Amino acid sequence: MQIEFLGTGSGVPGKFRNVSCTALRLLDECNSVWLFDVGEGTQQQILRSNLKPRKINKIFITHLHGDHIFGLPGLLSSRSFQGGNTPLTIYGPKGIKDFVQVSLGVSKTKLSYKIIYQELTTPGKIFEDPKFTVYMNTLDHQIESFGYRVEEHDHPGELMVDKLKAAKIPSGPIYGRIKAGESVQLDDGRVINGADFIGKAQKGRVVAILGDTRKNPNSLSLAKNADVLVHESTFSKDEAGLARNYYHSTNAQAAILAKKANVHKLLLTHISSRYTGKMANVLQKQARAIFKNTSVVRDFDVVDVPFDKNQTV
Amino acid sequence: MQIEFLGTGSGVPGKFRNVSCTALRLLDECNSVWLFDVGEGTQQQILRSNLKPRKINKIFITHLHGDHIFGLPGLLSSRSFQGGNTPLTIYGPKGIKDFVQVSLGVSKTKLSYKIIYQELTTPGKIFEDPKFTVYMNTLDHQIESFGYRVEEHDHPGELMVDKLKAAKIPSGPIYGRIKAGESVQLDDGRVINGADFIGKAQKGRVVAILGDTRKNPNSLSLAKNADVLVHESTFSKDEAGLARNYYHSTNAQAAILAKKANVHKLLLTHISSRYTGKMANVLQKQARAIFKNTSVVRDFDVVDVPFDKNQTV
Numbered sequence: 001m002q003i004e005f006l007g008t009g010s011g012v013p014g015k016f017r018n019v020s021c022t023a024l025r026l027l028d029e030c031n032s033v034w035l036f037d038v039g040e041g042t043q044q045q046i047l048r049s050n051l052k053p054r055k056i057n058k059i060f061i062t063h064l065h066g067d068h069i070f071g072l073p074g075l076l077s078s079r080s081f082q083g084g085n086t087p088l089t090i091y092g093p094k095g096i097k098d099f100v101q102v103s104l105g106v107s108k109t110k111l112s113y114k115i116i117y118q119e120l121t122t123p124g125k126i127f128e129d130p131k132f133t134v135y136m137n138t139l140d141h142q143i144e145s146f147g148y149r150v151e152e153h154d155h156p157g158e159l160m161v162d163k164l165k166a167a168k169i170p171s172g173p174i175y176g177r178i179k180a181g182e183s184v185q186l187d188d189g190r191v192i193n194g195a196d197f198i199g200k201a202q203k204g205r206v207v208a209i210l211g212d213t214r215k216n217p218n219s220l221s222l223a224k225n226a227d228v229l230v231h232e233s234t235f236s237k238d239e240a241g242l243a244r245n246y247y248h249s250t251n252a253q254a255a256i257l258a259k260k261a262n263v264h265k266l267l268l269t270h271i272s273s274r275y276t277g278k279m280a281n282v283l284q285k286q287a288r289a290i291f292k293n294t295s296v297v298r299d300f301d302v303v304d305v306p307f308d309k310n311q312t313v
Numbered sequence: 314m315q316i317e318f319l320g321t322g323s324g325v326p327g328k329f330r331n332v333s334c335t336a337l338r339l340l341d342e343c344n345s346v347w348l349f350d351v352g353e354g355t356q357q358q359i360l361r362s363n364l365k366p367r368k369i370n371k372i373f374i375t376h377l378h379g380d381h382i383f384g385l386p387g388l389l390s391s392r393s394f395q396g397g398n399t400p401l402t403i404y405g406p407k408g409i410k411d412f413v414q415v416s417l418g419v420s421k422t423k424l425s426y427k428i429i430y431q432e433l434t435t436p437g438k439i440f441e442d443p444k445f446t447v448y449m450n451t452l453d454h455q456i457e458s459f460g461y462r463v464e465e466h467d468h469p470g471e472l473m474v475d476k477l478k479a480a481k482i483p484s485g486p487i488y489g490r491i492k493a494g495e496s497v498q499l500d501d502g503r504v505i506n507g508a509d510f511i512g513k514a515q516k517g518r519v520v521a522i523l524g525d526t527r528k529n530p531n532s533l534s535l536a537k538n539a540d541v542l543v544h545e546s547t548f549s550k551d552e553a554g555l556a557r558n559y560y561h562s563t564n565a566q567a568a569i570l571a572k573k574a575n576v577h578k579l580l581l582t583h584i585s586s587r588y589t590g591k592m593a594n595v596l597q598k599q600a601r602a603i604f605k606n607t608s609v610v611r612d613f614d615v616v617d618v619p620f621d622k623n624q625t626v
């Protein structure tokens with residue numbers, strides 16, 4: 001599990017930061033990539049990364065501002081052109097379906113795969129499969145804006161096959177009962193405890209990716225105890241007034257949230273072009289004074305989300 | 314007058330060629346820039362050029378395929394963000410207005426200027442002002458596709474003020490009559506011929522920019538005697554069958570057209586990513602064997618369109 005930043009700018013593309021797109025790489029977990037927002041030029045950024053468009057099977061849109069959605073029709077077309085033929089689900093605010101359908105319709109684009117639209121209206125669980133659950137909650141932007149929380153399910157401990165073999169326990173249906181943690185009597189009379197042959201369970205990881213927002217109470221529940229929180233940082237510490245007026249956040253507000261929510265790592269994105277080059281370091285430094293494990297990310301940064309070795313279930 | 318190529322690729326963006334956009338720079342002529350097609354990422358290409366979005370006051374769309382229009386909503390937004398406040402006219406096939414309005418509507422984009430939509434249905438003159446006339450004619454692509462012909466009006470000869478002064482002809486309302494070519498009697502009795510004091514008239518330039526098309530009869534009238542013909546070249550000489558099936562042209566077909574139409578220069582664009590790097594030279598070489606003054610253009614090429622010194626009116 002890694003997070004790859006394909007567009008870390010704010011509002012309009014700059015020379016160094018494209019408009020918003022964050023990729024959650026789940027290649028080891030389920031051979032897929034999930035995108036959060038698709039600003040214009042996302043498909044060009046993907047060309048410069050090693051992501052394969054056909055592996056993208058979920059797209060989560062945080063809100064409908066142009067810098068977060070105008071790359072969607074082009075990406076969907078290219079995914080088809082490049083051999084994508086598995087269904088793709090788009091989650092987002094009401095209106096996203098109309099935008100995509102009119103764009104593809106006017107341009108007479110025929111896709112080689114099916115799009116499933118999930119226009120979200122109610123906060124809560126929006127997706128669940130055996131490996132992940134995704135939650136949405138609303139934020140506070142001028143238009144409807146969502147934050148997403150991706151929870152990986154805990155990994156149950158693995159059956160310790162080598163240890164079973166060393167104890168001369170013959171393989172067979174009995175392994176299933178041992179894996180289930182049962183106490184089992186063997187043919188030779190021995191009674192063994194399944195739990196002794198199961199490795200440590202591993203706590204699933206949590207990633208919270210929030211859309212544009214000003215300070216609001218829902219962010220806390222989205223971010224609570226997350227391994228990684230991806231948060232906008234359109235303004236700097238001294239610009240809380242501007243942030244409020246424009247429905248955005250400062251780096252300090254994001255850092256305070258990270259601290260309160262007890263996250264492990266804070267990644268700041270949606271950086272204004274007013275903070276070019278070394279100026280972005282100032283944003284990072286100010287935020288680190290509040291929450292140490294903070295980074296201002298750049299386009300094409302890939303951040304690993306490791307298991308927390310100390311957190312077993 | 315120059316032509317700047319902002320996207321010379323075909324279908325999907327490649328690492329070296331973005332999707333379609335051609336800019337006609339009319340900065341000396343009328344302090345404006347006209348765009349022909351706006352593929353996704355055009356605003357990012359403009360960032361890397363020295364064009365100013367606010368100077369773009371006309372956009373001509375050749376056809377509605379995604380690689381020719383998906384950059385339009387983002388460019389329109391950025392033009393507003395960057396201080397554009399003068400009206401902008403969009404010419405194109407029926408459907409372009411719906412695409413732009415839904416995109417801007419869904420994203421709640423408020424522009425600081427007015428868009429005038431000219432959905433074209435009838436070939437012929439589509440625009441005229443004191444300096445330029447623009448014509449449209451239909452081509453042969455799978456969907457409606459247009460070619461545009463921009464005719465600069467002839468420049469009348471300039472009044473030779475230095476020569477008038479040397480001949481001791483006093484300035485005054487009489488200069489207007491001289492400029493009009495009249496024969497005038499001066500107060501000192503001399504009769505002078507206005508035509509002797511007017512410089513050479515200069516023939517206006519003609520640029521033809523055609524959308525995606527296969528071989529068709531209308532291209533000839535669009536290109537006739539043009540100073541520059543910009544033509545697609547999706548396939549190579551040996552792929553006429555493919556070109557026909559996919560409603561595109563080969564380099565050879567474009568060159569034959571250039572020759573028949575007696576154009577001065579042929580610029581080949583819409584180059585498939587199958588022709589990377591030096592492979593594009595092959596396209597150029599094949600075309601030059603038919604029409605010598607041919608170039609395969611690349612992203613960011615700027616081609617001057619000079620006055621033809623031999624062609625006075």
Ligand SMILES: [Zn+2]
Nearest residue numbers: 011065067212
């Ligand atoms: Zn934004």
Ligand SMILES: [Zn+2]
Nearest residue numbers: 324378380525
């Ligand atoms: Zn095309």
